[in-house]
Amino acid sequence: MDGTADTTGRTMEVARIEKERGSDTIVQPRELVEVRYARGVSLSLSARKVFALMMHQAAGDAWRDQEHRIAKRMLRGSHNSNDRLTETIDELMGIFFAMPDKVDGDHGRRTFQMIEETFEGGEQGWLIYRFTRRARDLLKDSEAYALLHRATVLAFDSKYALELYQLGALLYRRDVPIWRGDVETLRAKLGVPEGAYSSFADLRRFVLDAATAEINQLVPQFSVAWDVAKRRGRKVIEVAITFRRKPPIAAVAAEEENERHRAGRRARRDGTAETIMDPSAIIAATAANLGVSDVLRWPADDQVTEFGAVELHAIGVTYGGGHAVQRLADQYARVRADKRRQLRGDALREDWTTWVRGCAEKWSKP
Template identity: 30%
Template sequence: MAEGRIRTVTARPNAESLIKPGELVDLVEVTPLTLNDRRIYNQLLENAWDAIDKPVTHLIPKSALRGSHNSNDRVGESLERLMSAIVKVAVIWDGEPAIERVQLLGGNLESGRADGMLEYEIPARLRKIIGNSQVFARLQREVMFALSSKYALTLYEMVQKRGNLRWKASEKFTLDSLRGIMGVPKGKLTSWSNLKLRAIDPAVAEVKALSDFMVEIAPIKTGRAVTHVELRWWRKDGDATGAADRALQFSKVGRRVRAEGRTEELSVPGVGSLRARPAWLESRGAALQTATYETARLRHPGYDIYFIEGEWRSWAAGKEPATDPDRAFLAFFRSYAEKNPL
């Protein structure tokens, strides 16, 4: 959360939380990043914090970046995306607003050992931005790792940056700027209804459930079209804060069920019970085996399996029917998830 006009580099992380400069919260990604990329980057910033504005290299064990998976492959992929990512940061230049384009991560050296180290650099222009920063977000580690999408993590960071502002409890954004800050890929979720359904509503539900703040994103129309939104936030009372603490103890799917106000039983460990197949899919083809849908949910948590089925059936229309539709669907799902990471 923003904590007064002190230099951001003087704020200290602790066992429960880490610091992120405000300029790196409301940035626009030219190259969209995944949820895992964003988590890893926050960890790299924290690890370098004591000398974040100095022209030095930093060391971190690769194991600290792996999270719950055992492979270093995903860490390497995230590092490469972070190195190639260009972001636009709002800054002041000669007393006037300006846009600075910077890379998030500089050169790095990765040990070939699974238990080895990673040496990395923060780019010079980014060090200058961080050194001049006076606003920051304090992120709770437990919440950062509990949130299940990049949209939820970004919204959480936006609220944490603004949460302690006594003179402000809302902020307006153009729809395009919100898309940019949330990292919505170009050409995706182009309509307000899709953006709200697929990105905004799930993110708001999770942040409300897990953070110390209540959150709303309200549409603002110009004529008949939604052109702006208003982000609103306010601190929870004691009962709601306790509910957020309890929510962090639930499994990921259990948290999502509760965040959405649902109470159905979980039929598969770690995965929500399978809801009824939507009626609109009935005209697209016969349902697949129940085990196929369950497998898809286990392999790709967070995705709407029926939406992906619709995408698969649209892609397959006019092609030779698959010999094994269930296997073909799972193969398509894997490819779709790789191209459209959450």
């Protein structure tokens, strides 16, 4: 075999390095982040978690035509007592993925499976698996990737949050960290089954808002906010999803939440239970960490960013229900046309917080 046969893209090289470091970072190829589910069927949350762990274990060797093995004990936390590992493996074996491809100049859609075969040992044994030829080719040539935190992947309660997390991890470092697409494309990307949440009100409540809230609670790297990008009359046509780096204190809060027991997590997310660090403490610490002046003022250009208007932005992220902070700011500037320039310090802080809470509550209603 010549030297070029072992040449891989950047993704497999980074995965190899992370594995050698003993890192808990999962290197997920861009192609697997962007791939869609075929036949209107998507993976369960347990299957998505198990597959991520299998990718992490195979790491830089995932592209090779060889067996990989992972101790079944390492898969604990990816499924519960009512979701047997055997059933999850069967699900992974049976799922089909689809992606655009070209053969001899003819553009079309390629459908394929990721896993060729598995062997599941006894209760304390191994799971042995091999990727399909098509999957190996895809992994070998991959040049871009998303870096996922293993603890965060295992902490999710929503399969849509996990799928959106992977997309955000791929995009948030870019100059324009925004995904935009029509509603049907979004449904396919997140793996929403055909016929489920057919109205946008249900899709917003049970998929977008739920996934956004969970990501903003659990993900250390970035926060997420979505907005309607295009309407036709009252019908929502396109959605824009923005991913922004989290301020240091918010990242620490997410890491701490990952380490906490999942019991009570939903209540902490909804603000109906005590938290280790309350929102006001996060806002104050964020402002102090980034050197905000002692007198809070509304920005002259009406741009509420995490760097230019740190405390105002932190309030928007904390109380905004996952909605884009700048959208909140634009509405505030329009309604408070004169007042926003007059308010200072605590008066502005209180008025902005009340506004953000009110919009979050109003916009969350179907």
